[in-house]
Amino acid sequence: MMLSKGLKRKREEEEEEEPEKEALAVDTWWLDPRLPAVAQAPPAVPSNSLLDLSVLKLHHSLRQSEPDLRHLVLLVNTLRRIQASMEPEATLPSVPSPPEAPGVAADSLLASSDAALSASMASLLEDLSHIEGLSQAPQPLVDEGPPGRPSGGAPPGLGALDLLGPATGCLLDDELEGLFEDIDTSMYDSELWAPASEGLKPGPEDGPGKEEGLELDEAQLDYLLDVLVGTQALERPPGPGR
């Protein structure tokens, strides 16, 4: 089949989903019916399934630990469009208002989802702004003058970076730390391992690493290493003398 297997619905009482092969046909029912160009479009109200789908997506997106802001904003704007076309006479509330329209199922669903939507969106976006206030470490400075102007005539700063590197060609002791800087060492930077070695650096994931690192004790690992090392130990035959 062309596209996905279909929407995974959570709610049992969903109306029947359009069969997949209909989705492959040209579907115009969701085109905005207020415009004259879409004369051939069927009903003026978008199908409930589009609204439900959008709400479902929005809730899923909001439930992410760190939602993708672009995705969220596009979803919300699309939902607002859908809602606007479903209730063209009502103004779009940013604050949830109680559903006053009588019992068309779509309306109550719309209002409740709108309320939930607005509430979720509002709370989420508020959370984002709170968190931002907490987590900004160095505050970005605002320069008085135009910051984009290059310092006139100065040689590019990158030349200076070269001076920081070691000039020798062979790997000396100090460099060995750098050799493995990109290797994740967080898993064993825990009390299980004697931290006395001078080269040890704390890894970025100290938290999760520690809990999982204490499963085996040192004696067990000693044994395992000896097994490995013992099977690999071999004599080196005399070389041609280098």
Added chain:
Amino acid sequence: MVTLRCQLGWAKGMPGSLTETDIGPSVVSPLDRVTPPSCKRQMMGPLSFITMNWGACPGHTMVLQPSERHNRDWSHGRLGPWCSPTGSPAPLSCETGCGEGSWILVCRLLVPTQVSLLSMEEDIDTRKINNSFLRDHSYATEADIISTVEFNHTGELLATGDKGGRVVIFQREQESKNQVHRRGEYNVYSTFQSHEPEFDYLKSLEIEEKINKIRWLPQQNAAYFLLSTNDKTVKLWKVSERDKRPEGYNLKDEEGRLRDPATITTLRVPVLRPMDLMVEATPRRVFANAHTYHINSISVNSDYETYMSADDLRINLWNFEITNQSFNIVDIKPANMEELTEVITAAEFHPHHCNTFVYSSSKGTIRLCDMRASALCDRHTKFFEEPEDPSNRSFFSEIISSISDVKFSHSGRYIMTRDYLTVKVWDLNMENRPIETYQVHDYLRSKLCSLYENDCIFDKFECVWNGSDSVIMTGSYNNFFRMFDRNTKRDVTLEASRENSKPRAILKPRKVCVGGKRRKDEISVDSLDFSKKILHTAWHPSENIIAVAATNNLYIFQDKVN
């Protein structure tokens, strides 16, 4: 009884340039993937590194001998100095080993207490790898998915970043007179782990290590510099070569042991001897903690001293030398987040004017800003927006108008934008509409609802100019990518896939059939594979060489040589 898994591989100096060497049944993979994310997710126990020096080696047969110093050191989880095969410490040198180079065997012990293949899938579900919960994934190689591709300014190097935080740099072979038909192929030059997954304790969030963008700095000395960024942190990497080493120390003997000064009777001057080429990558600057939202773009300024990084709501200007300060030059965050309706999707500096940059939005608009006007560029100098076509209006109009990429032409006269269905070229002097619009896959216009359902409508495609700004290229689905010649107005659809392209074979143009009658070579819209999308492509700055990233494969295509 614990099952021991061991990964063995060869590291030549830095884990940057490696070769695959089979040394026994315990080898799992070459060690260029020193932190393969798939292992990380499965592994529940601690990691342990040991090194073993190697004994004699005719050719590539390596014999392993543990150094006695390391028998105890492993528990520290760190490596001590290298040891010569006799067991005494020595610096790494050509003498240790078979003389072909300084090879180090690095072994990583994986001691899982619980290995469960299912746990990997659950892990992926709880980690937000992507937004869609409706699509199928190929979990096994998720970390290898290429997320950015970029040639450097001469085209000699090609960098790729992947979802696992790795950067792989390819270098073009020097063209030799002997092999004229080989026009310089690209081989792996360096591999390094640029970003690691991090944990933001304040927000209880994991920060993905996926490389969102790589941008090269113009070369100013023998070393190469590039910027790579994930969602939150930009890093400046230096990639440099070593092909000489000093030999003939006075205070150390052949194997690096300190000599008793009393035994030294003569002195000699150390000389530089050639060694096997070693490529090393070192992080030179880390620019962190300046973005609350996800970084989507970085762009090096033409002054080569500053660069900008853009997230969903803000753009910051950095100086390469200064990592603890950045200037905020664009901020579109509303005072009340409930009023948020638009985000920044891409940003780029003008190629020649260091005070000018553009940024695109999720509403299909582009703003050009001049940093000389004010410190905070909230008021644009130019505003590019095409009025909506009423005949194409739908509920998805805004989503498909969201610009996913914006690129200046090399000349600096035009900008190109990519939205979901089209590529547009704008003249900087005309703000009310683009001068050219190219349909990438208009046959999807009638399928937007399904594409919304499976989240494909949110895919972010990139676009690129060729060196002369005469051809533009962008990706599509089914591993198709499209090229548009701006002068002849001709376009072509090509496919990047292993089945259809053998080395040196000419790519066959593809066609998607939209009507009822399908010709032999055409593909119908319904059989397109929407999980195979080409989001990232790159074009050599001066030649007709393109790099196309198809999920976890990189394809490099060149013009046919006569």
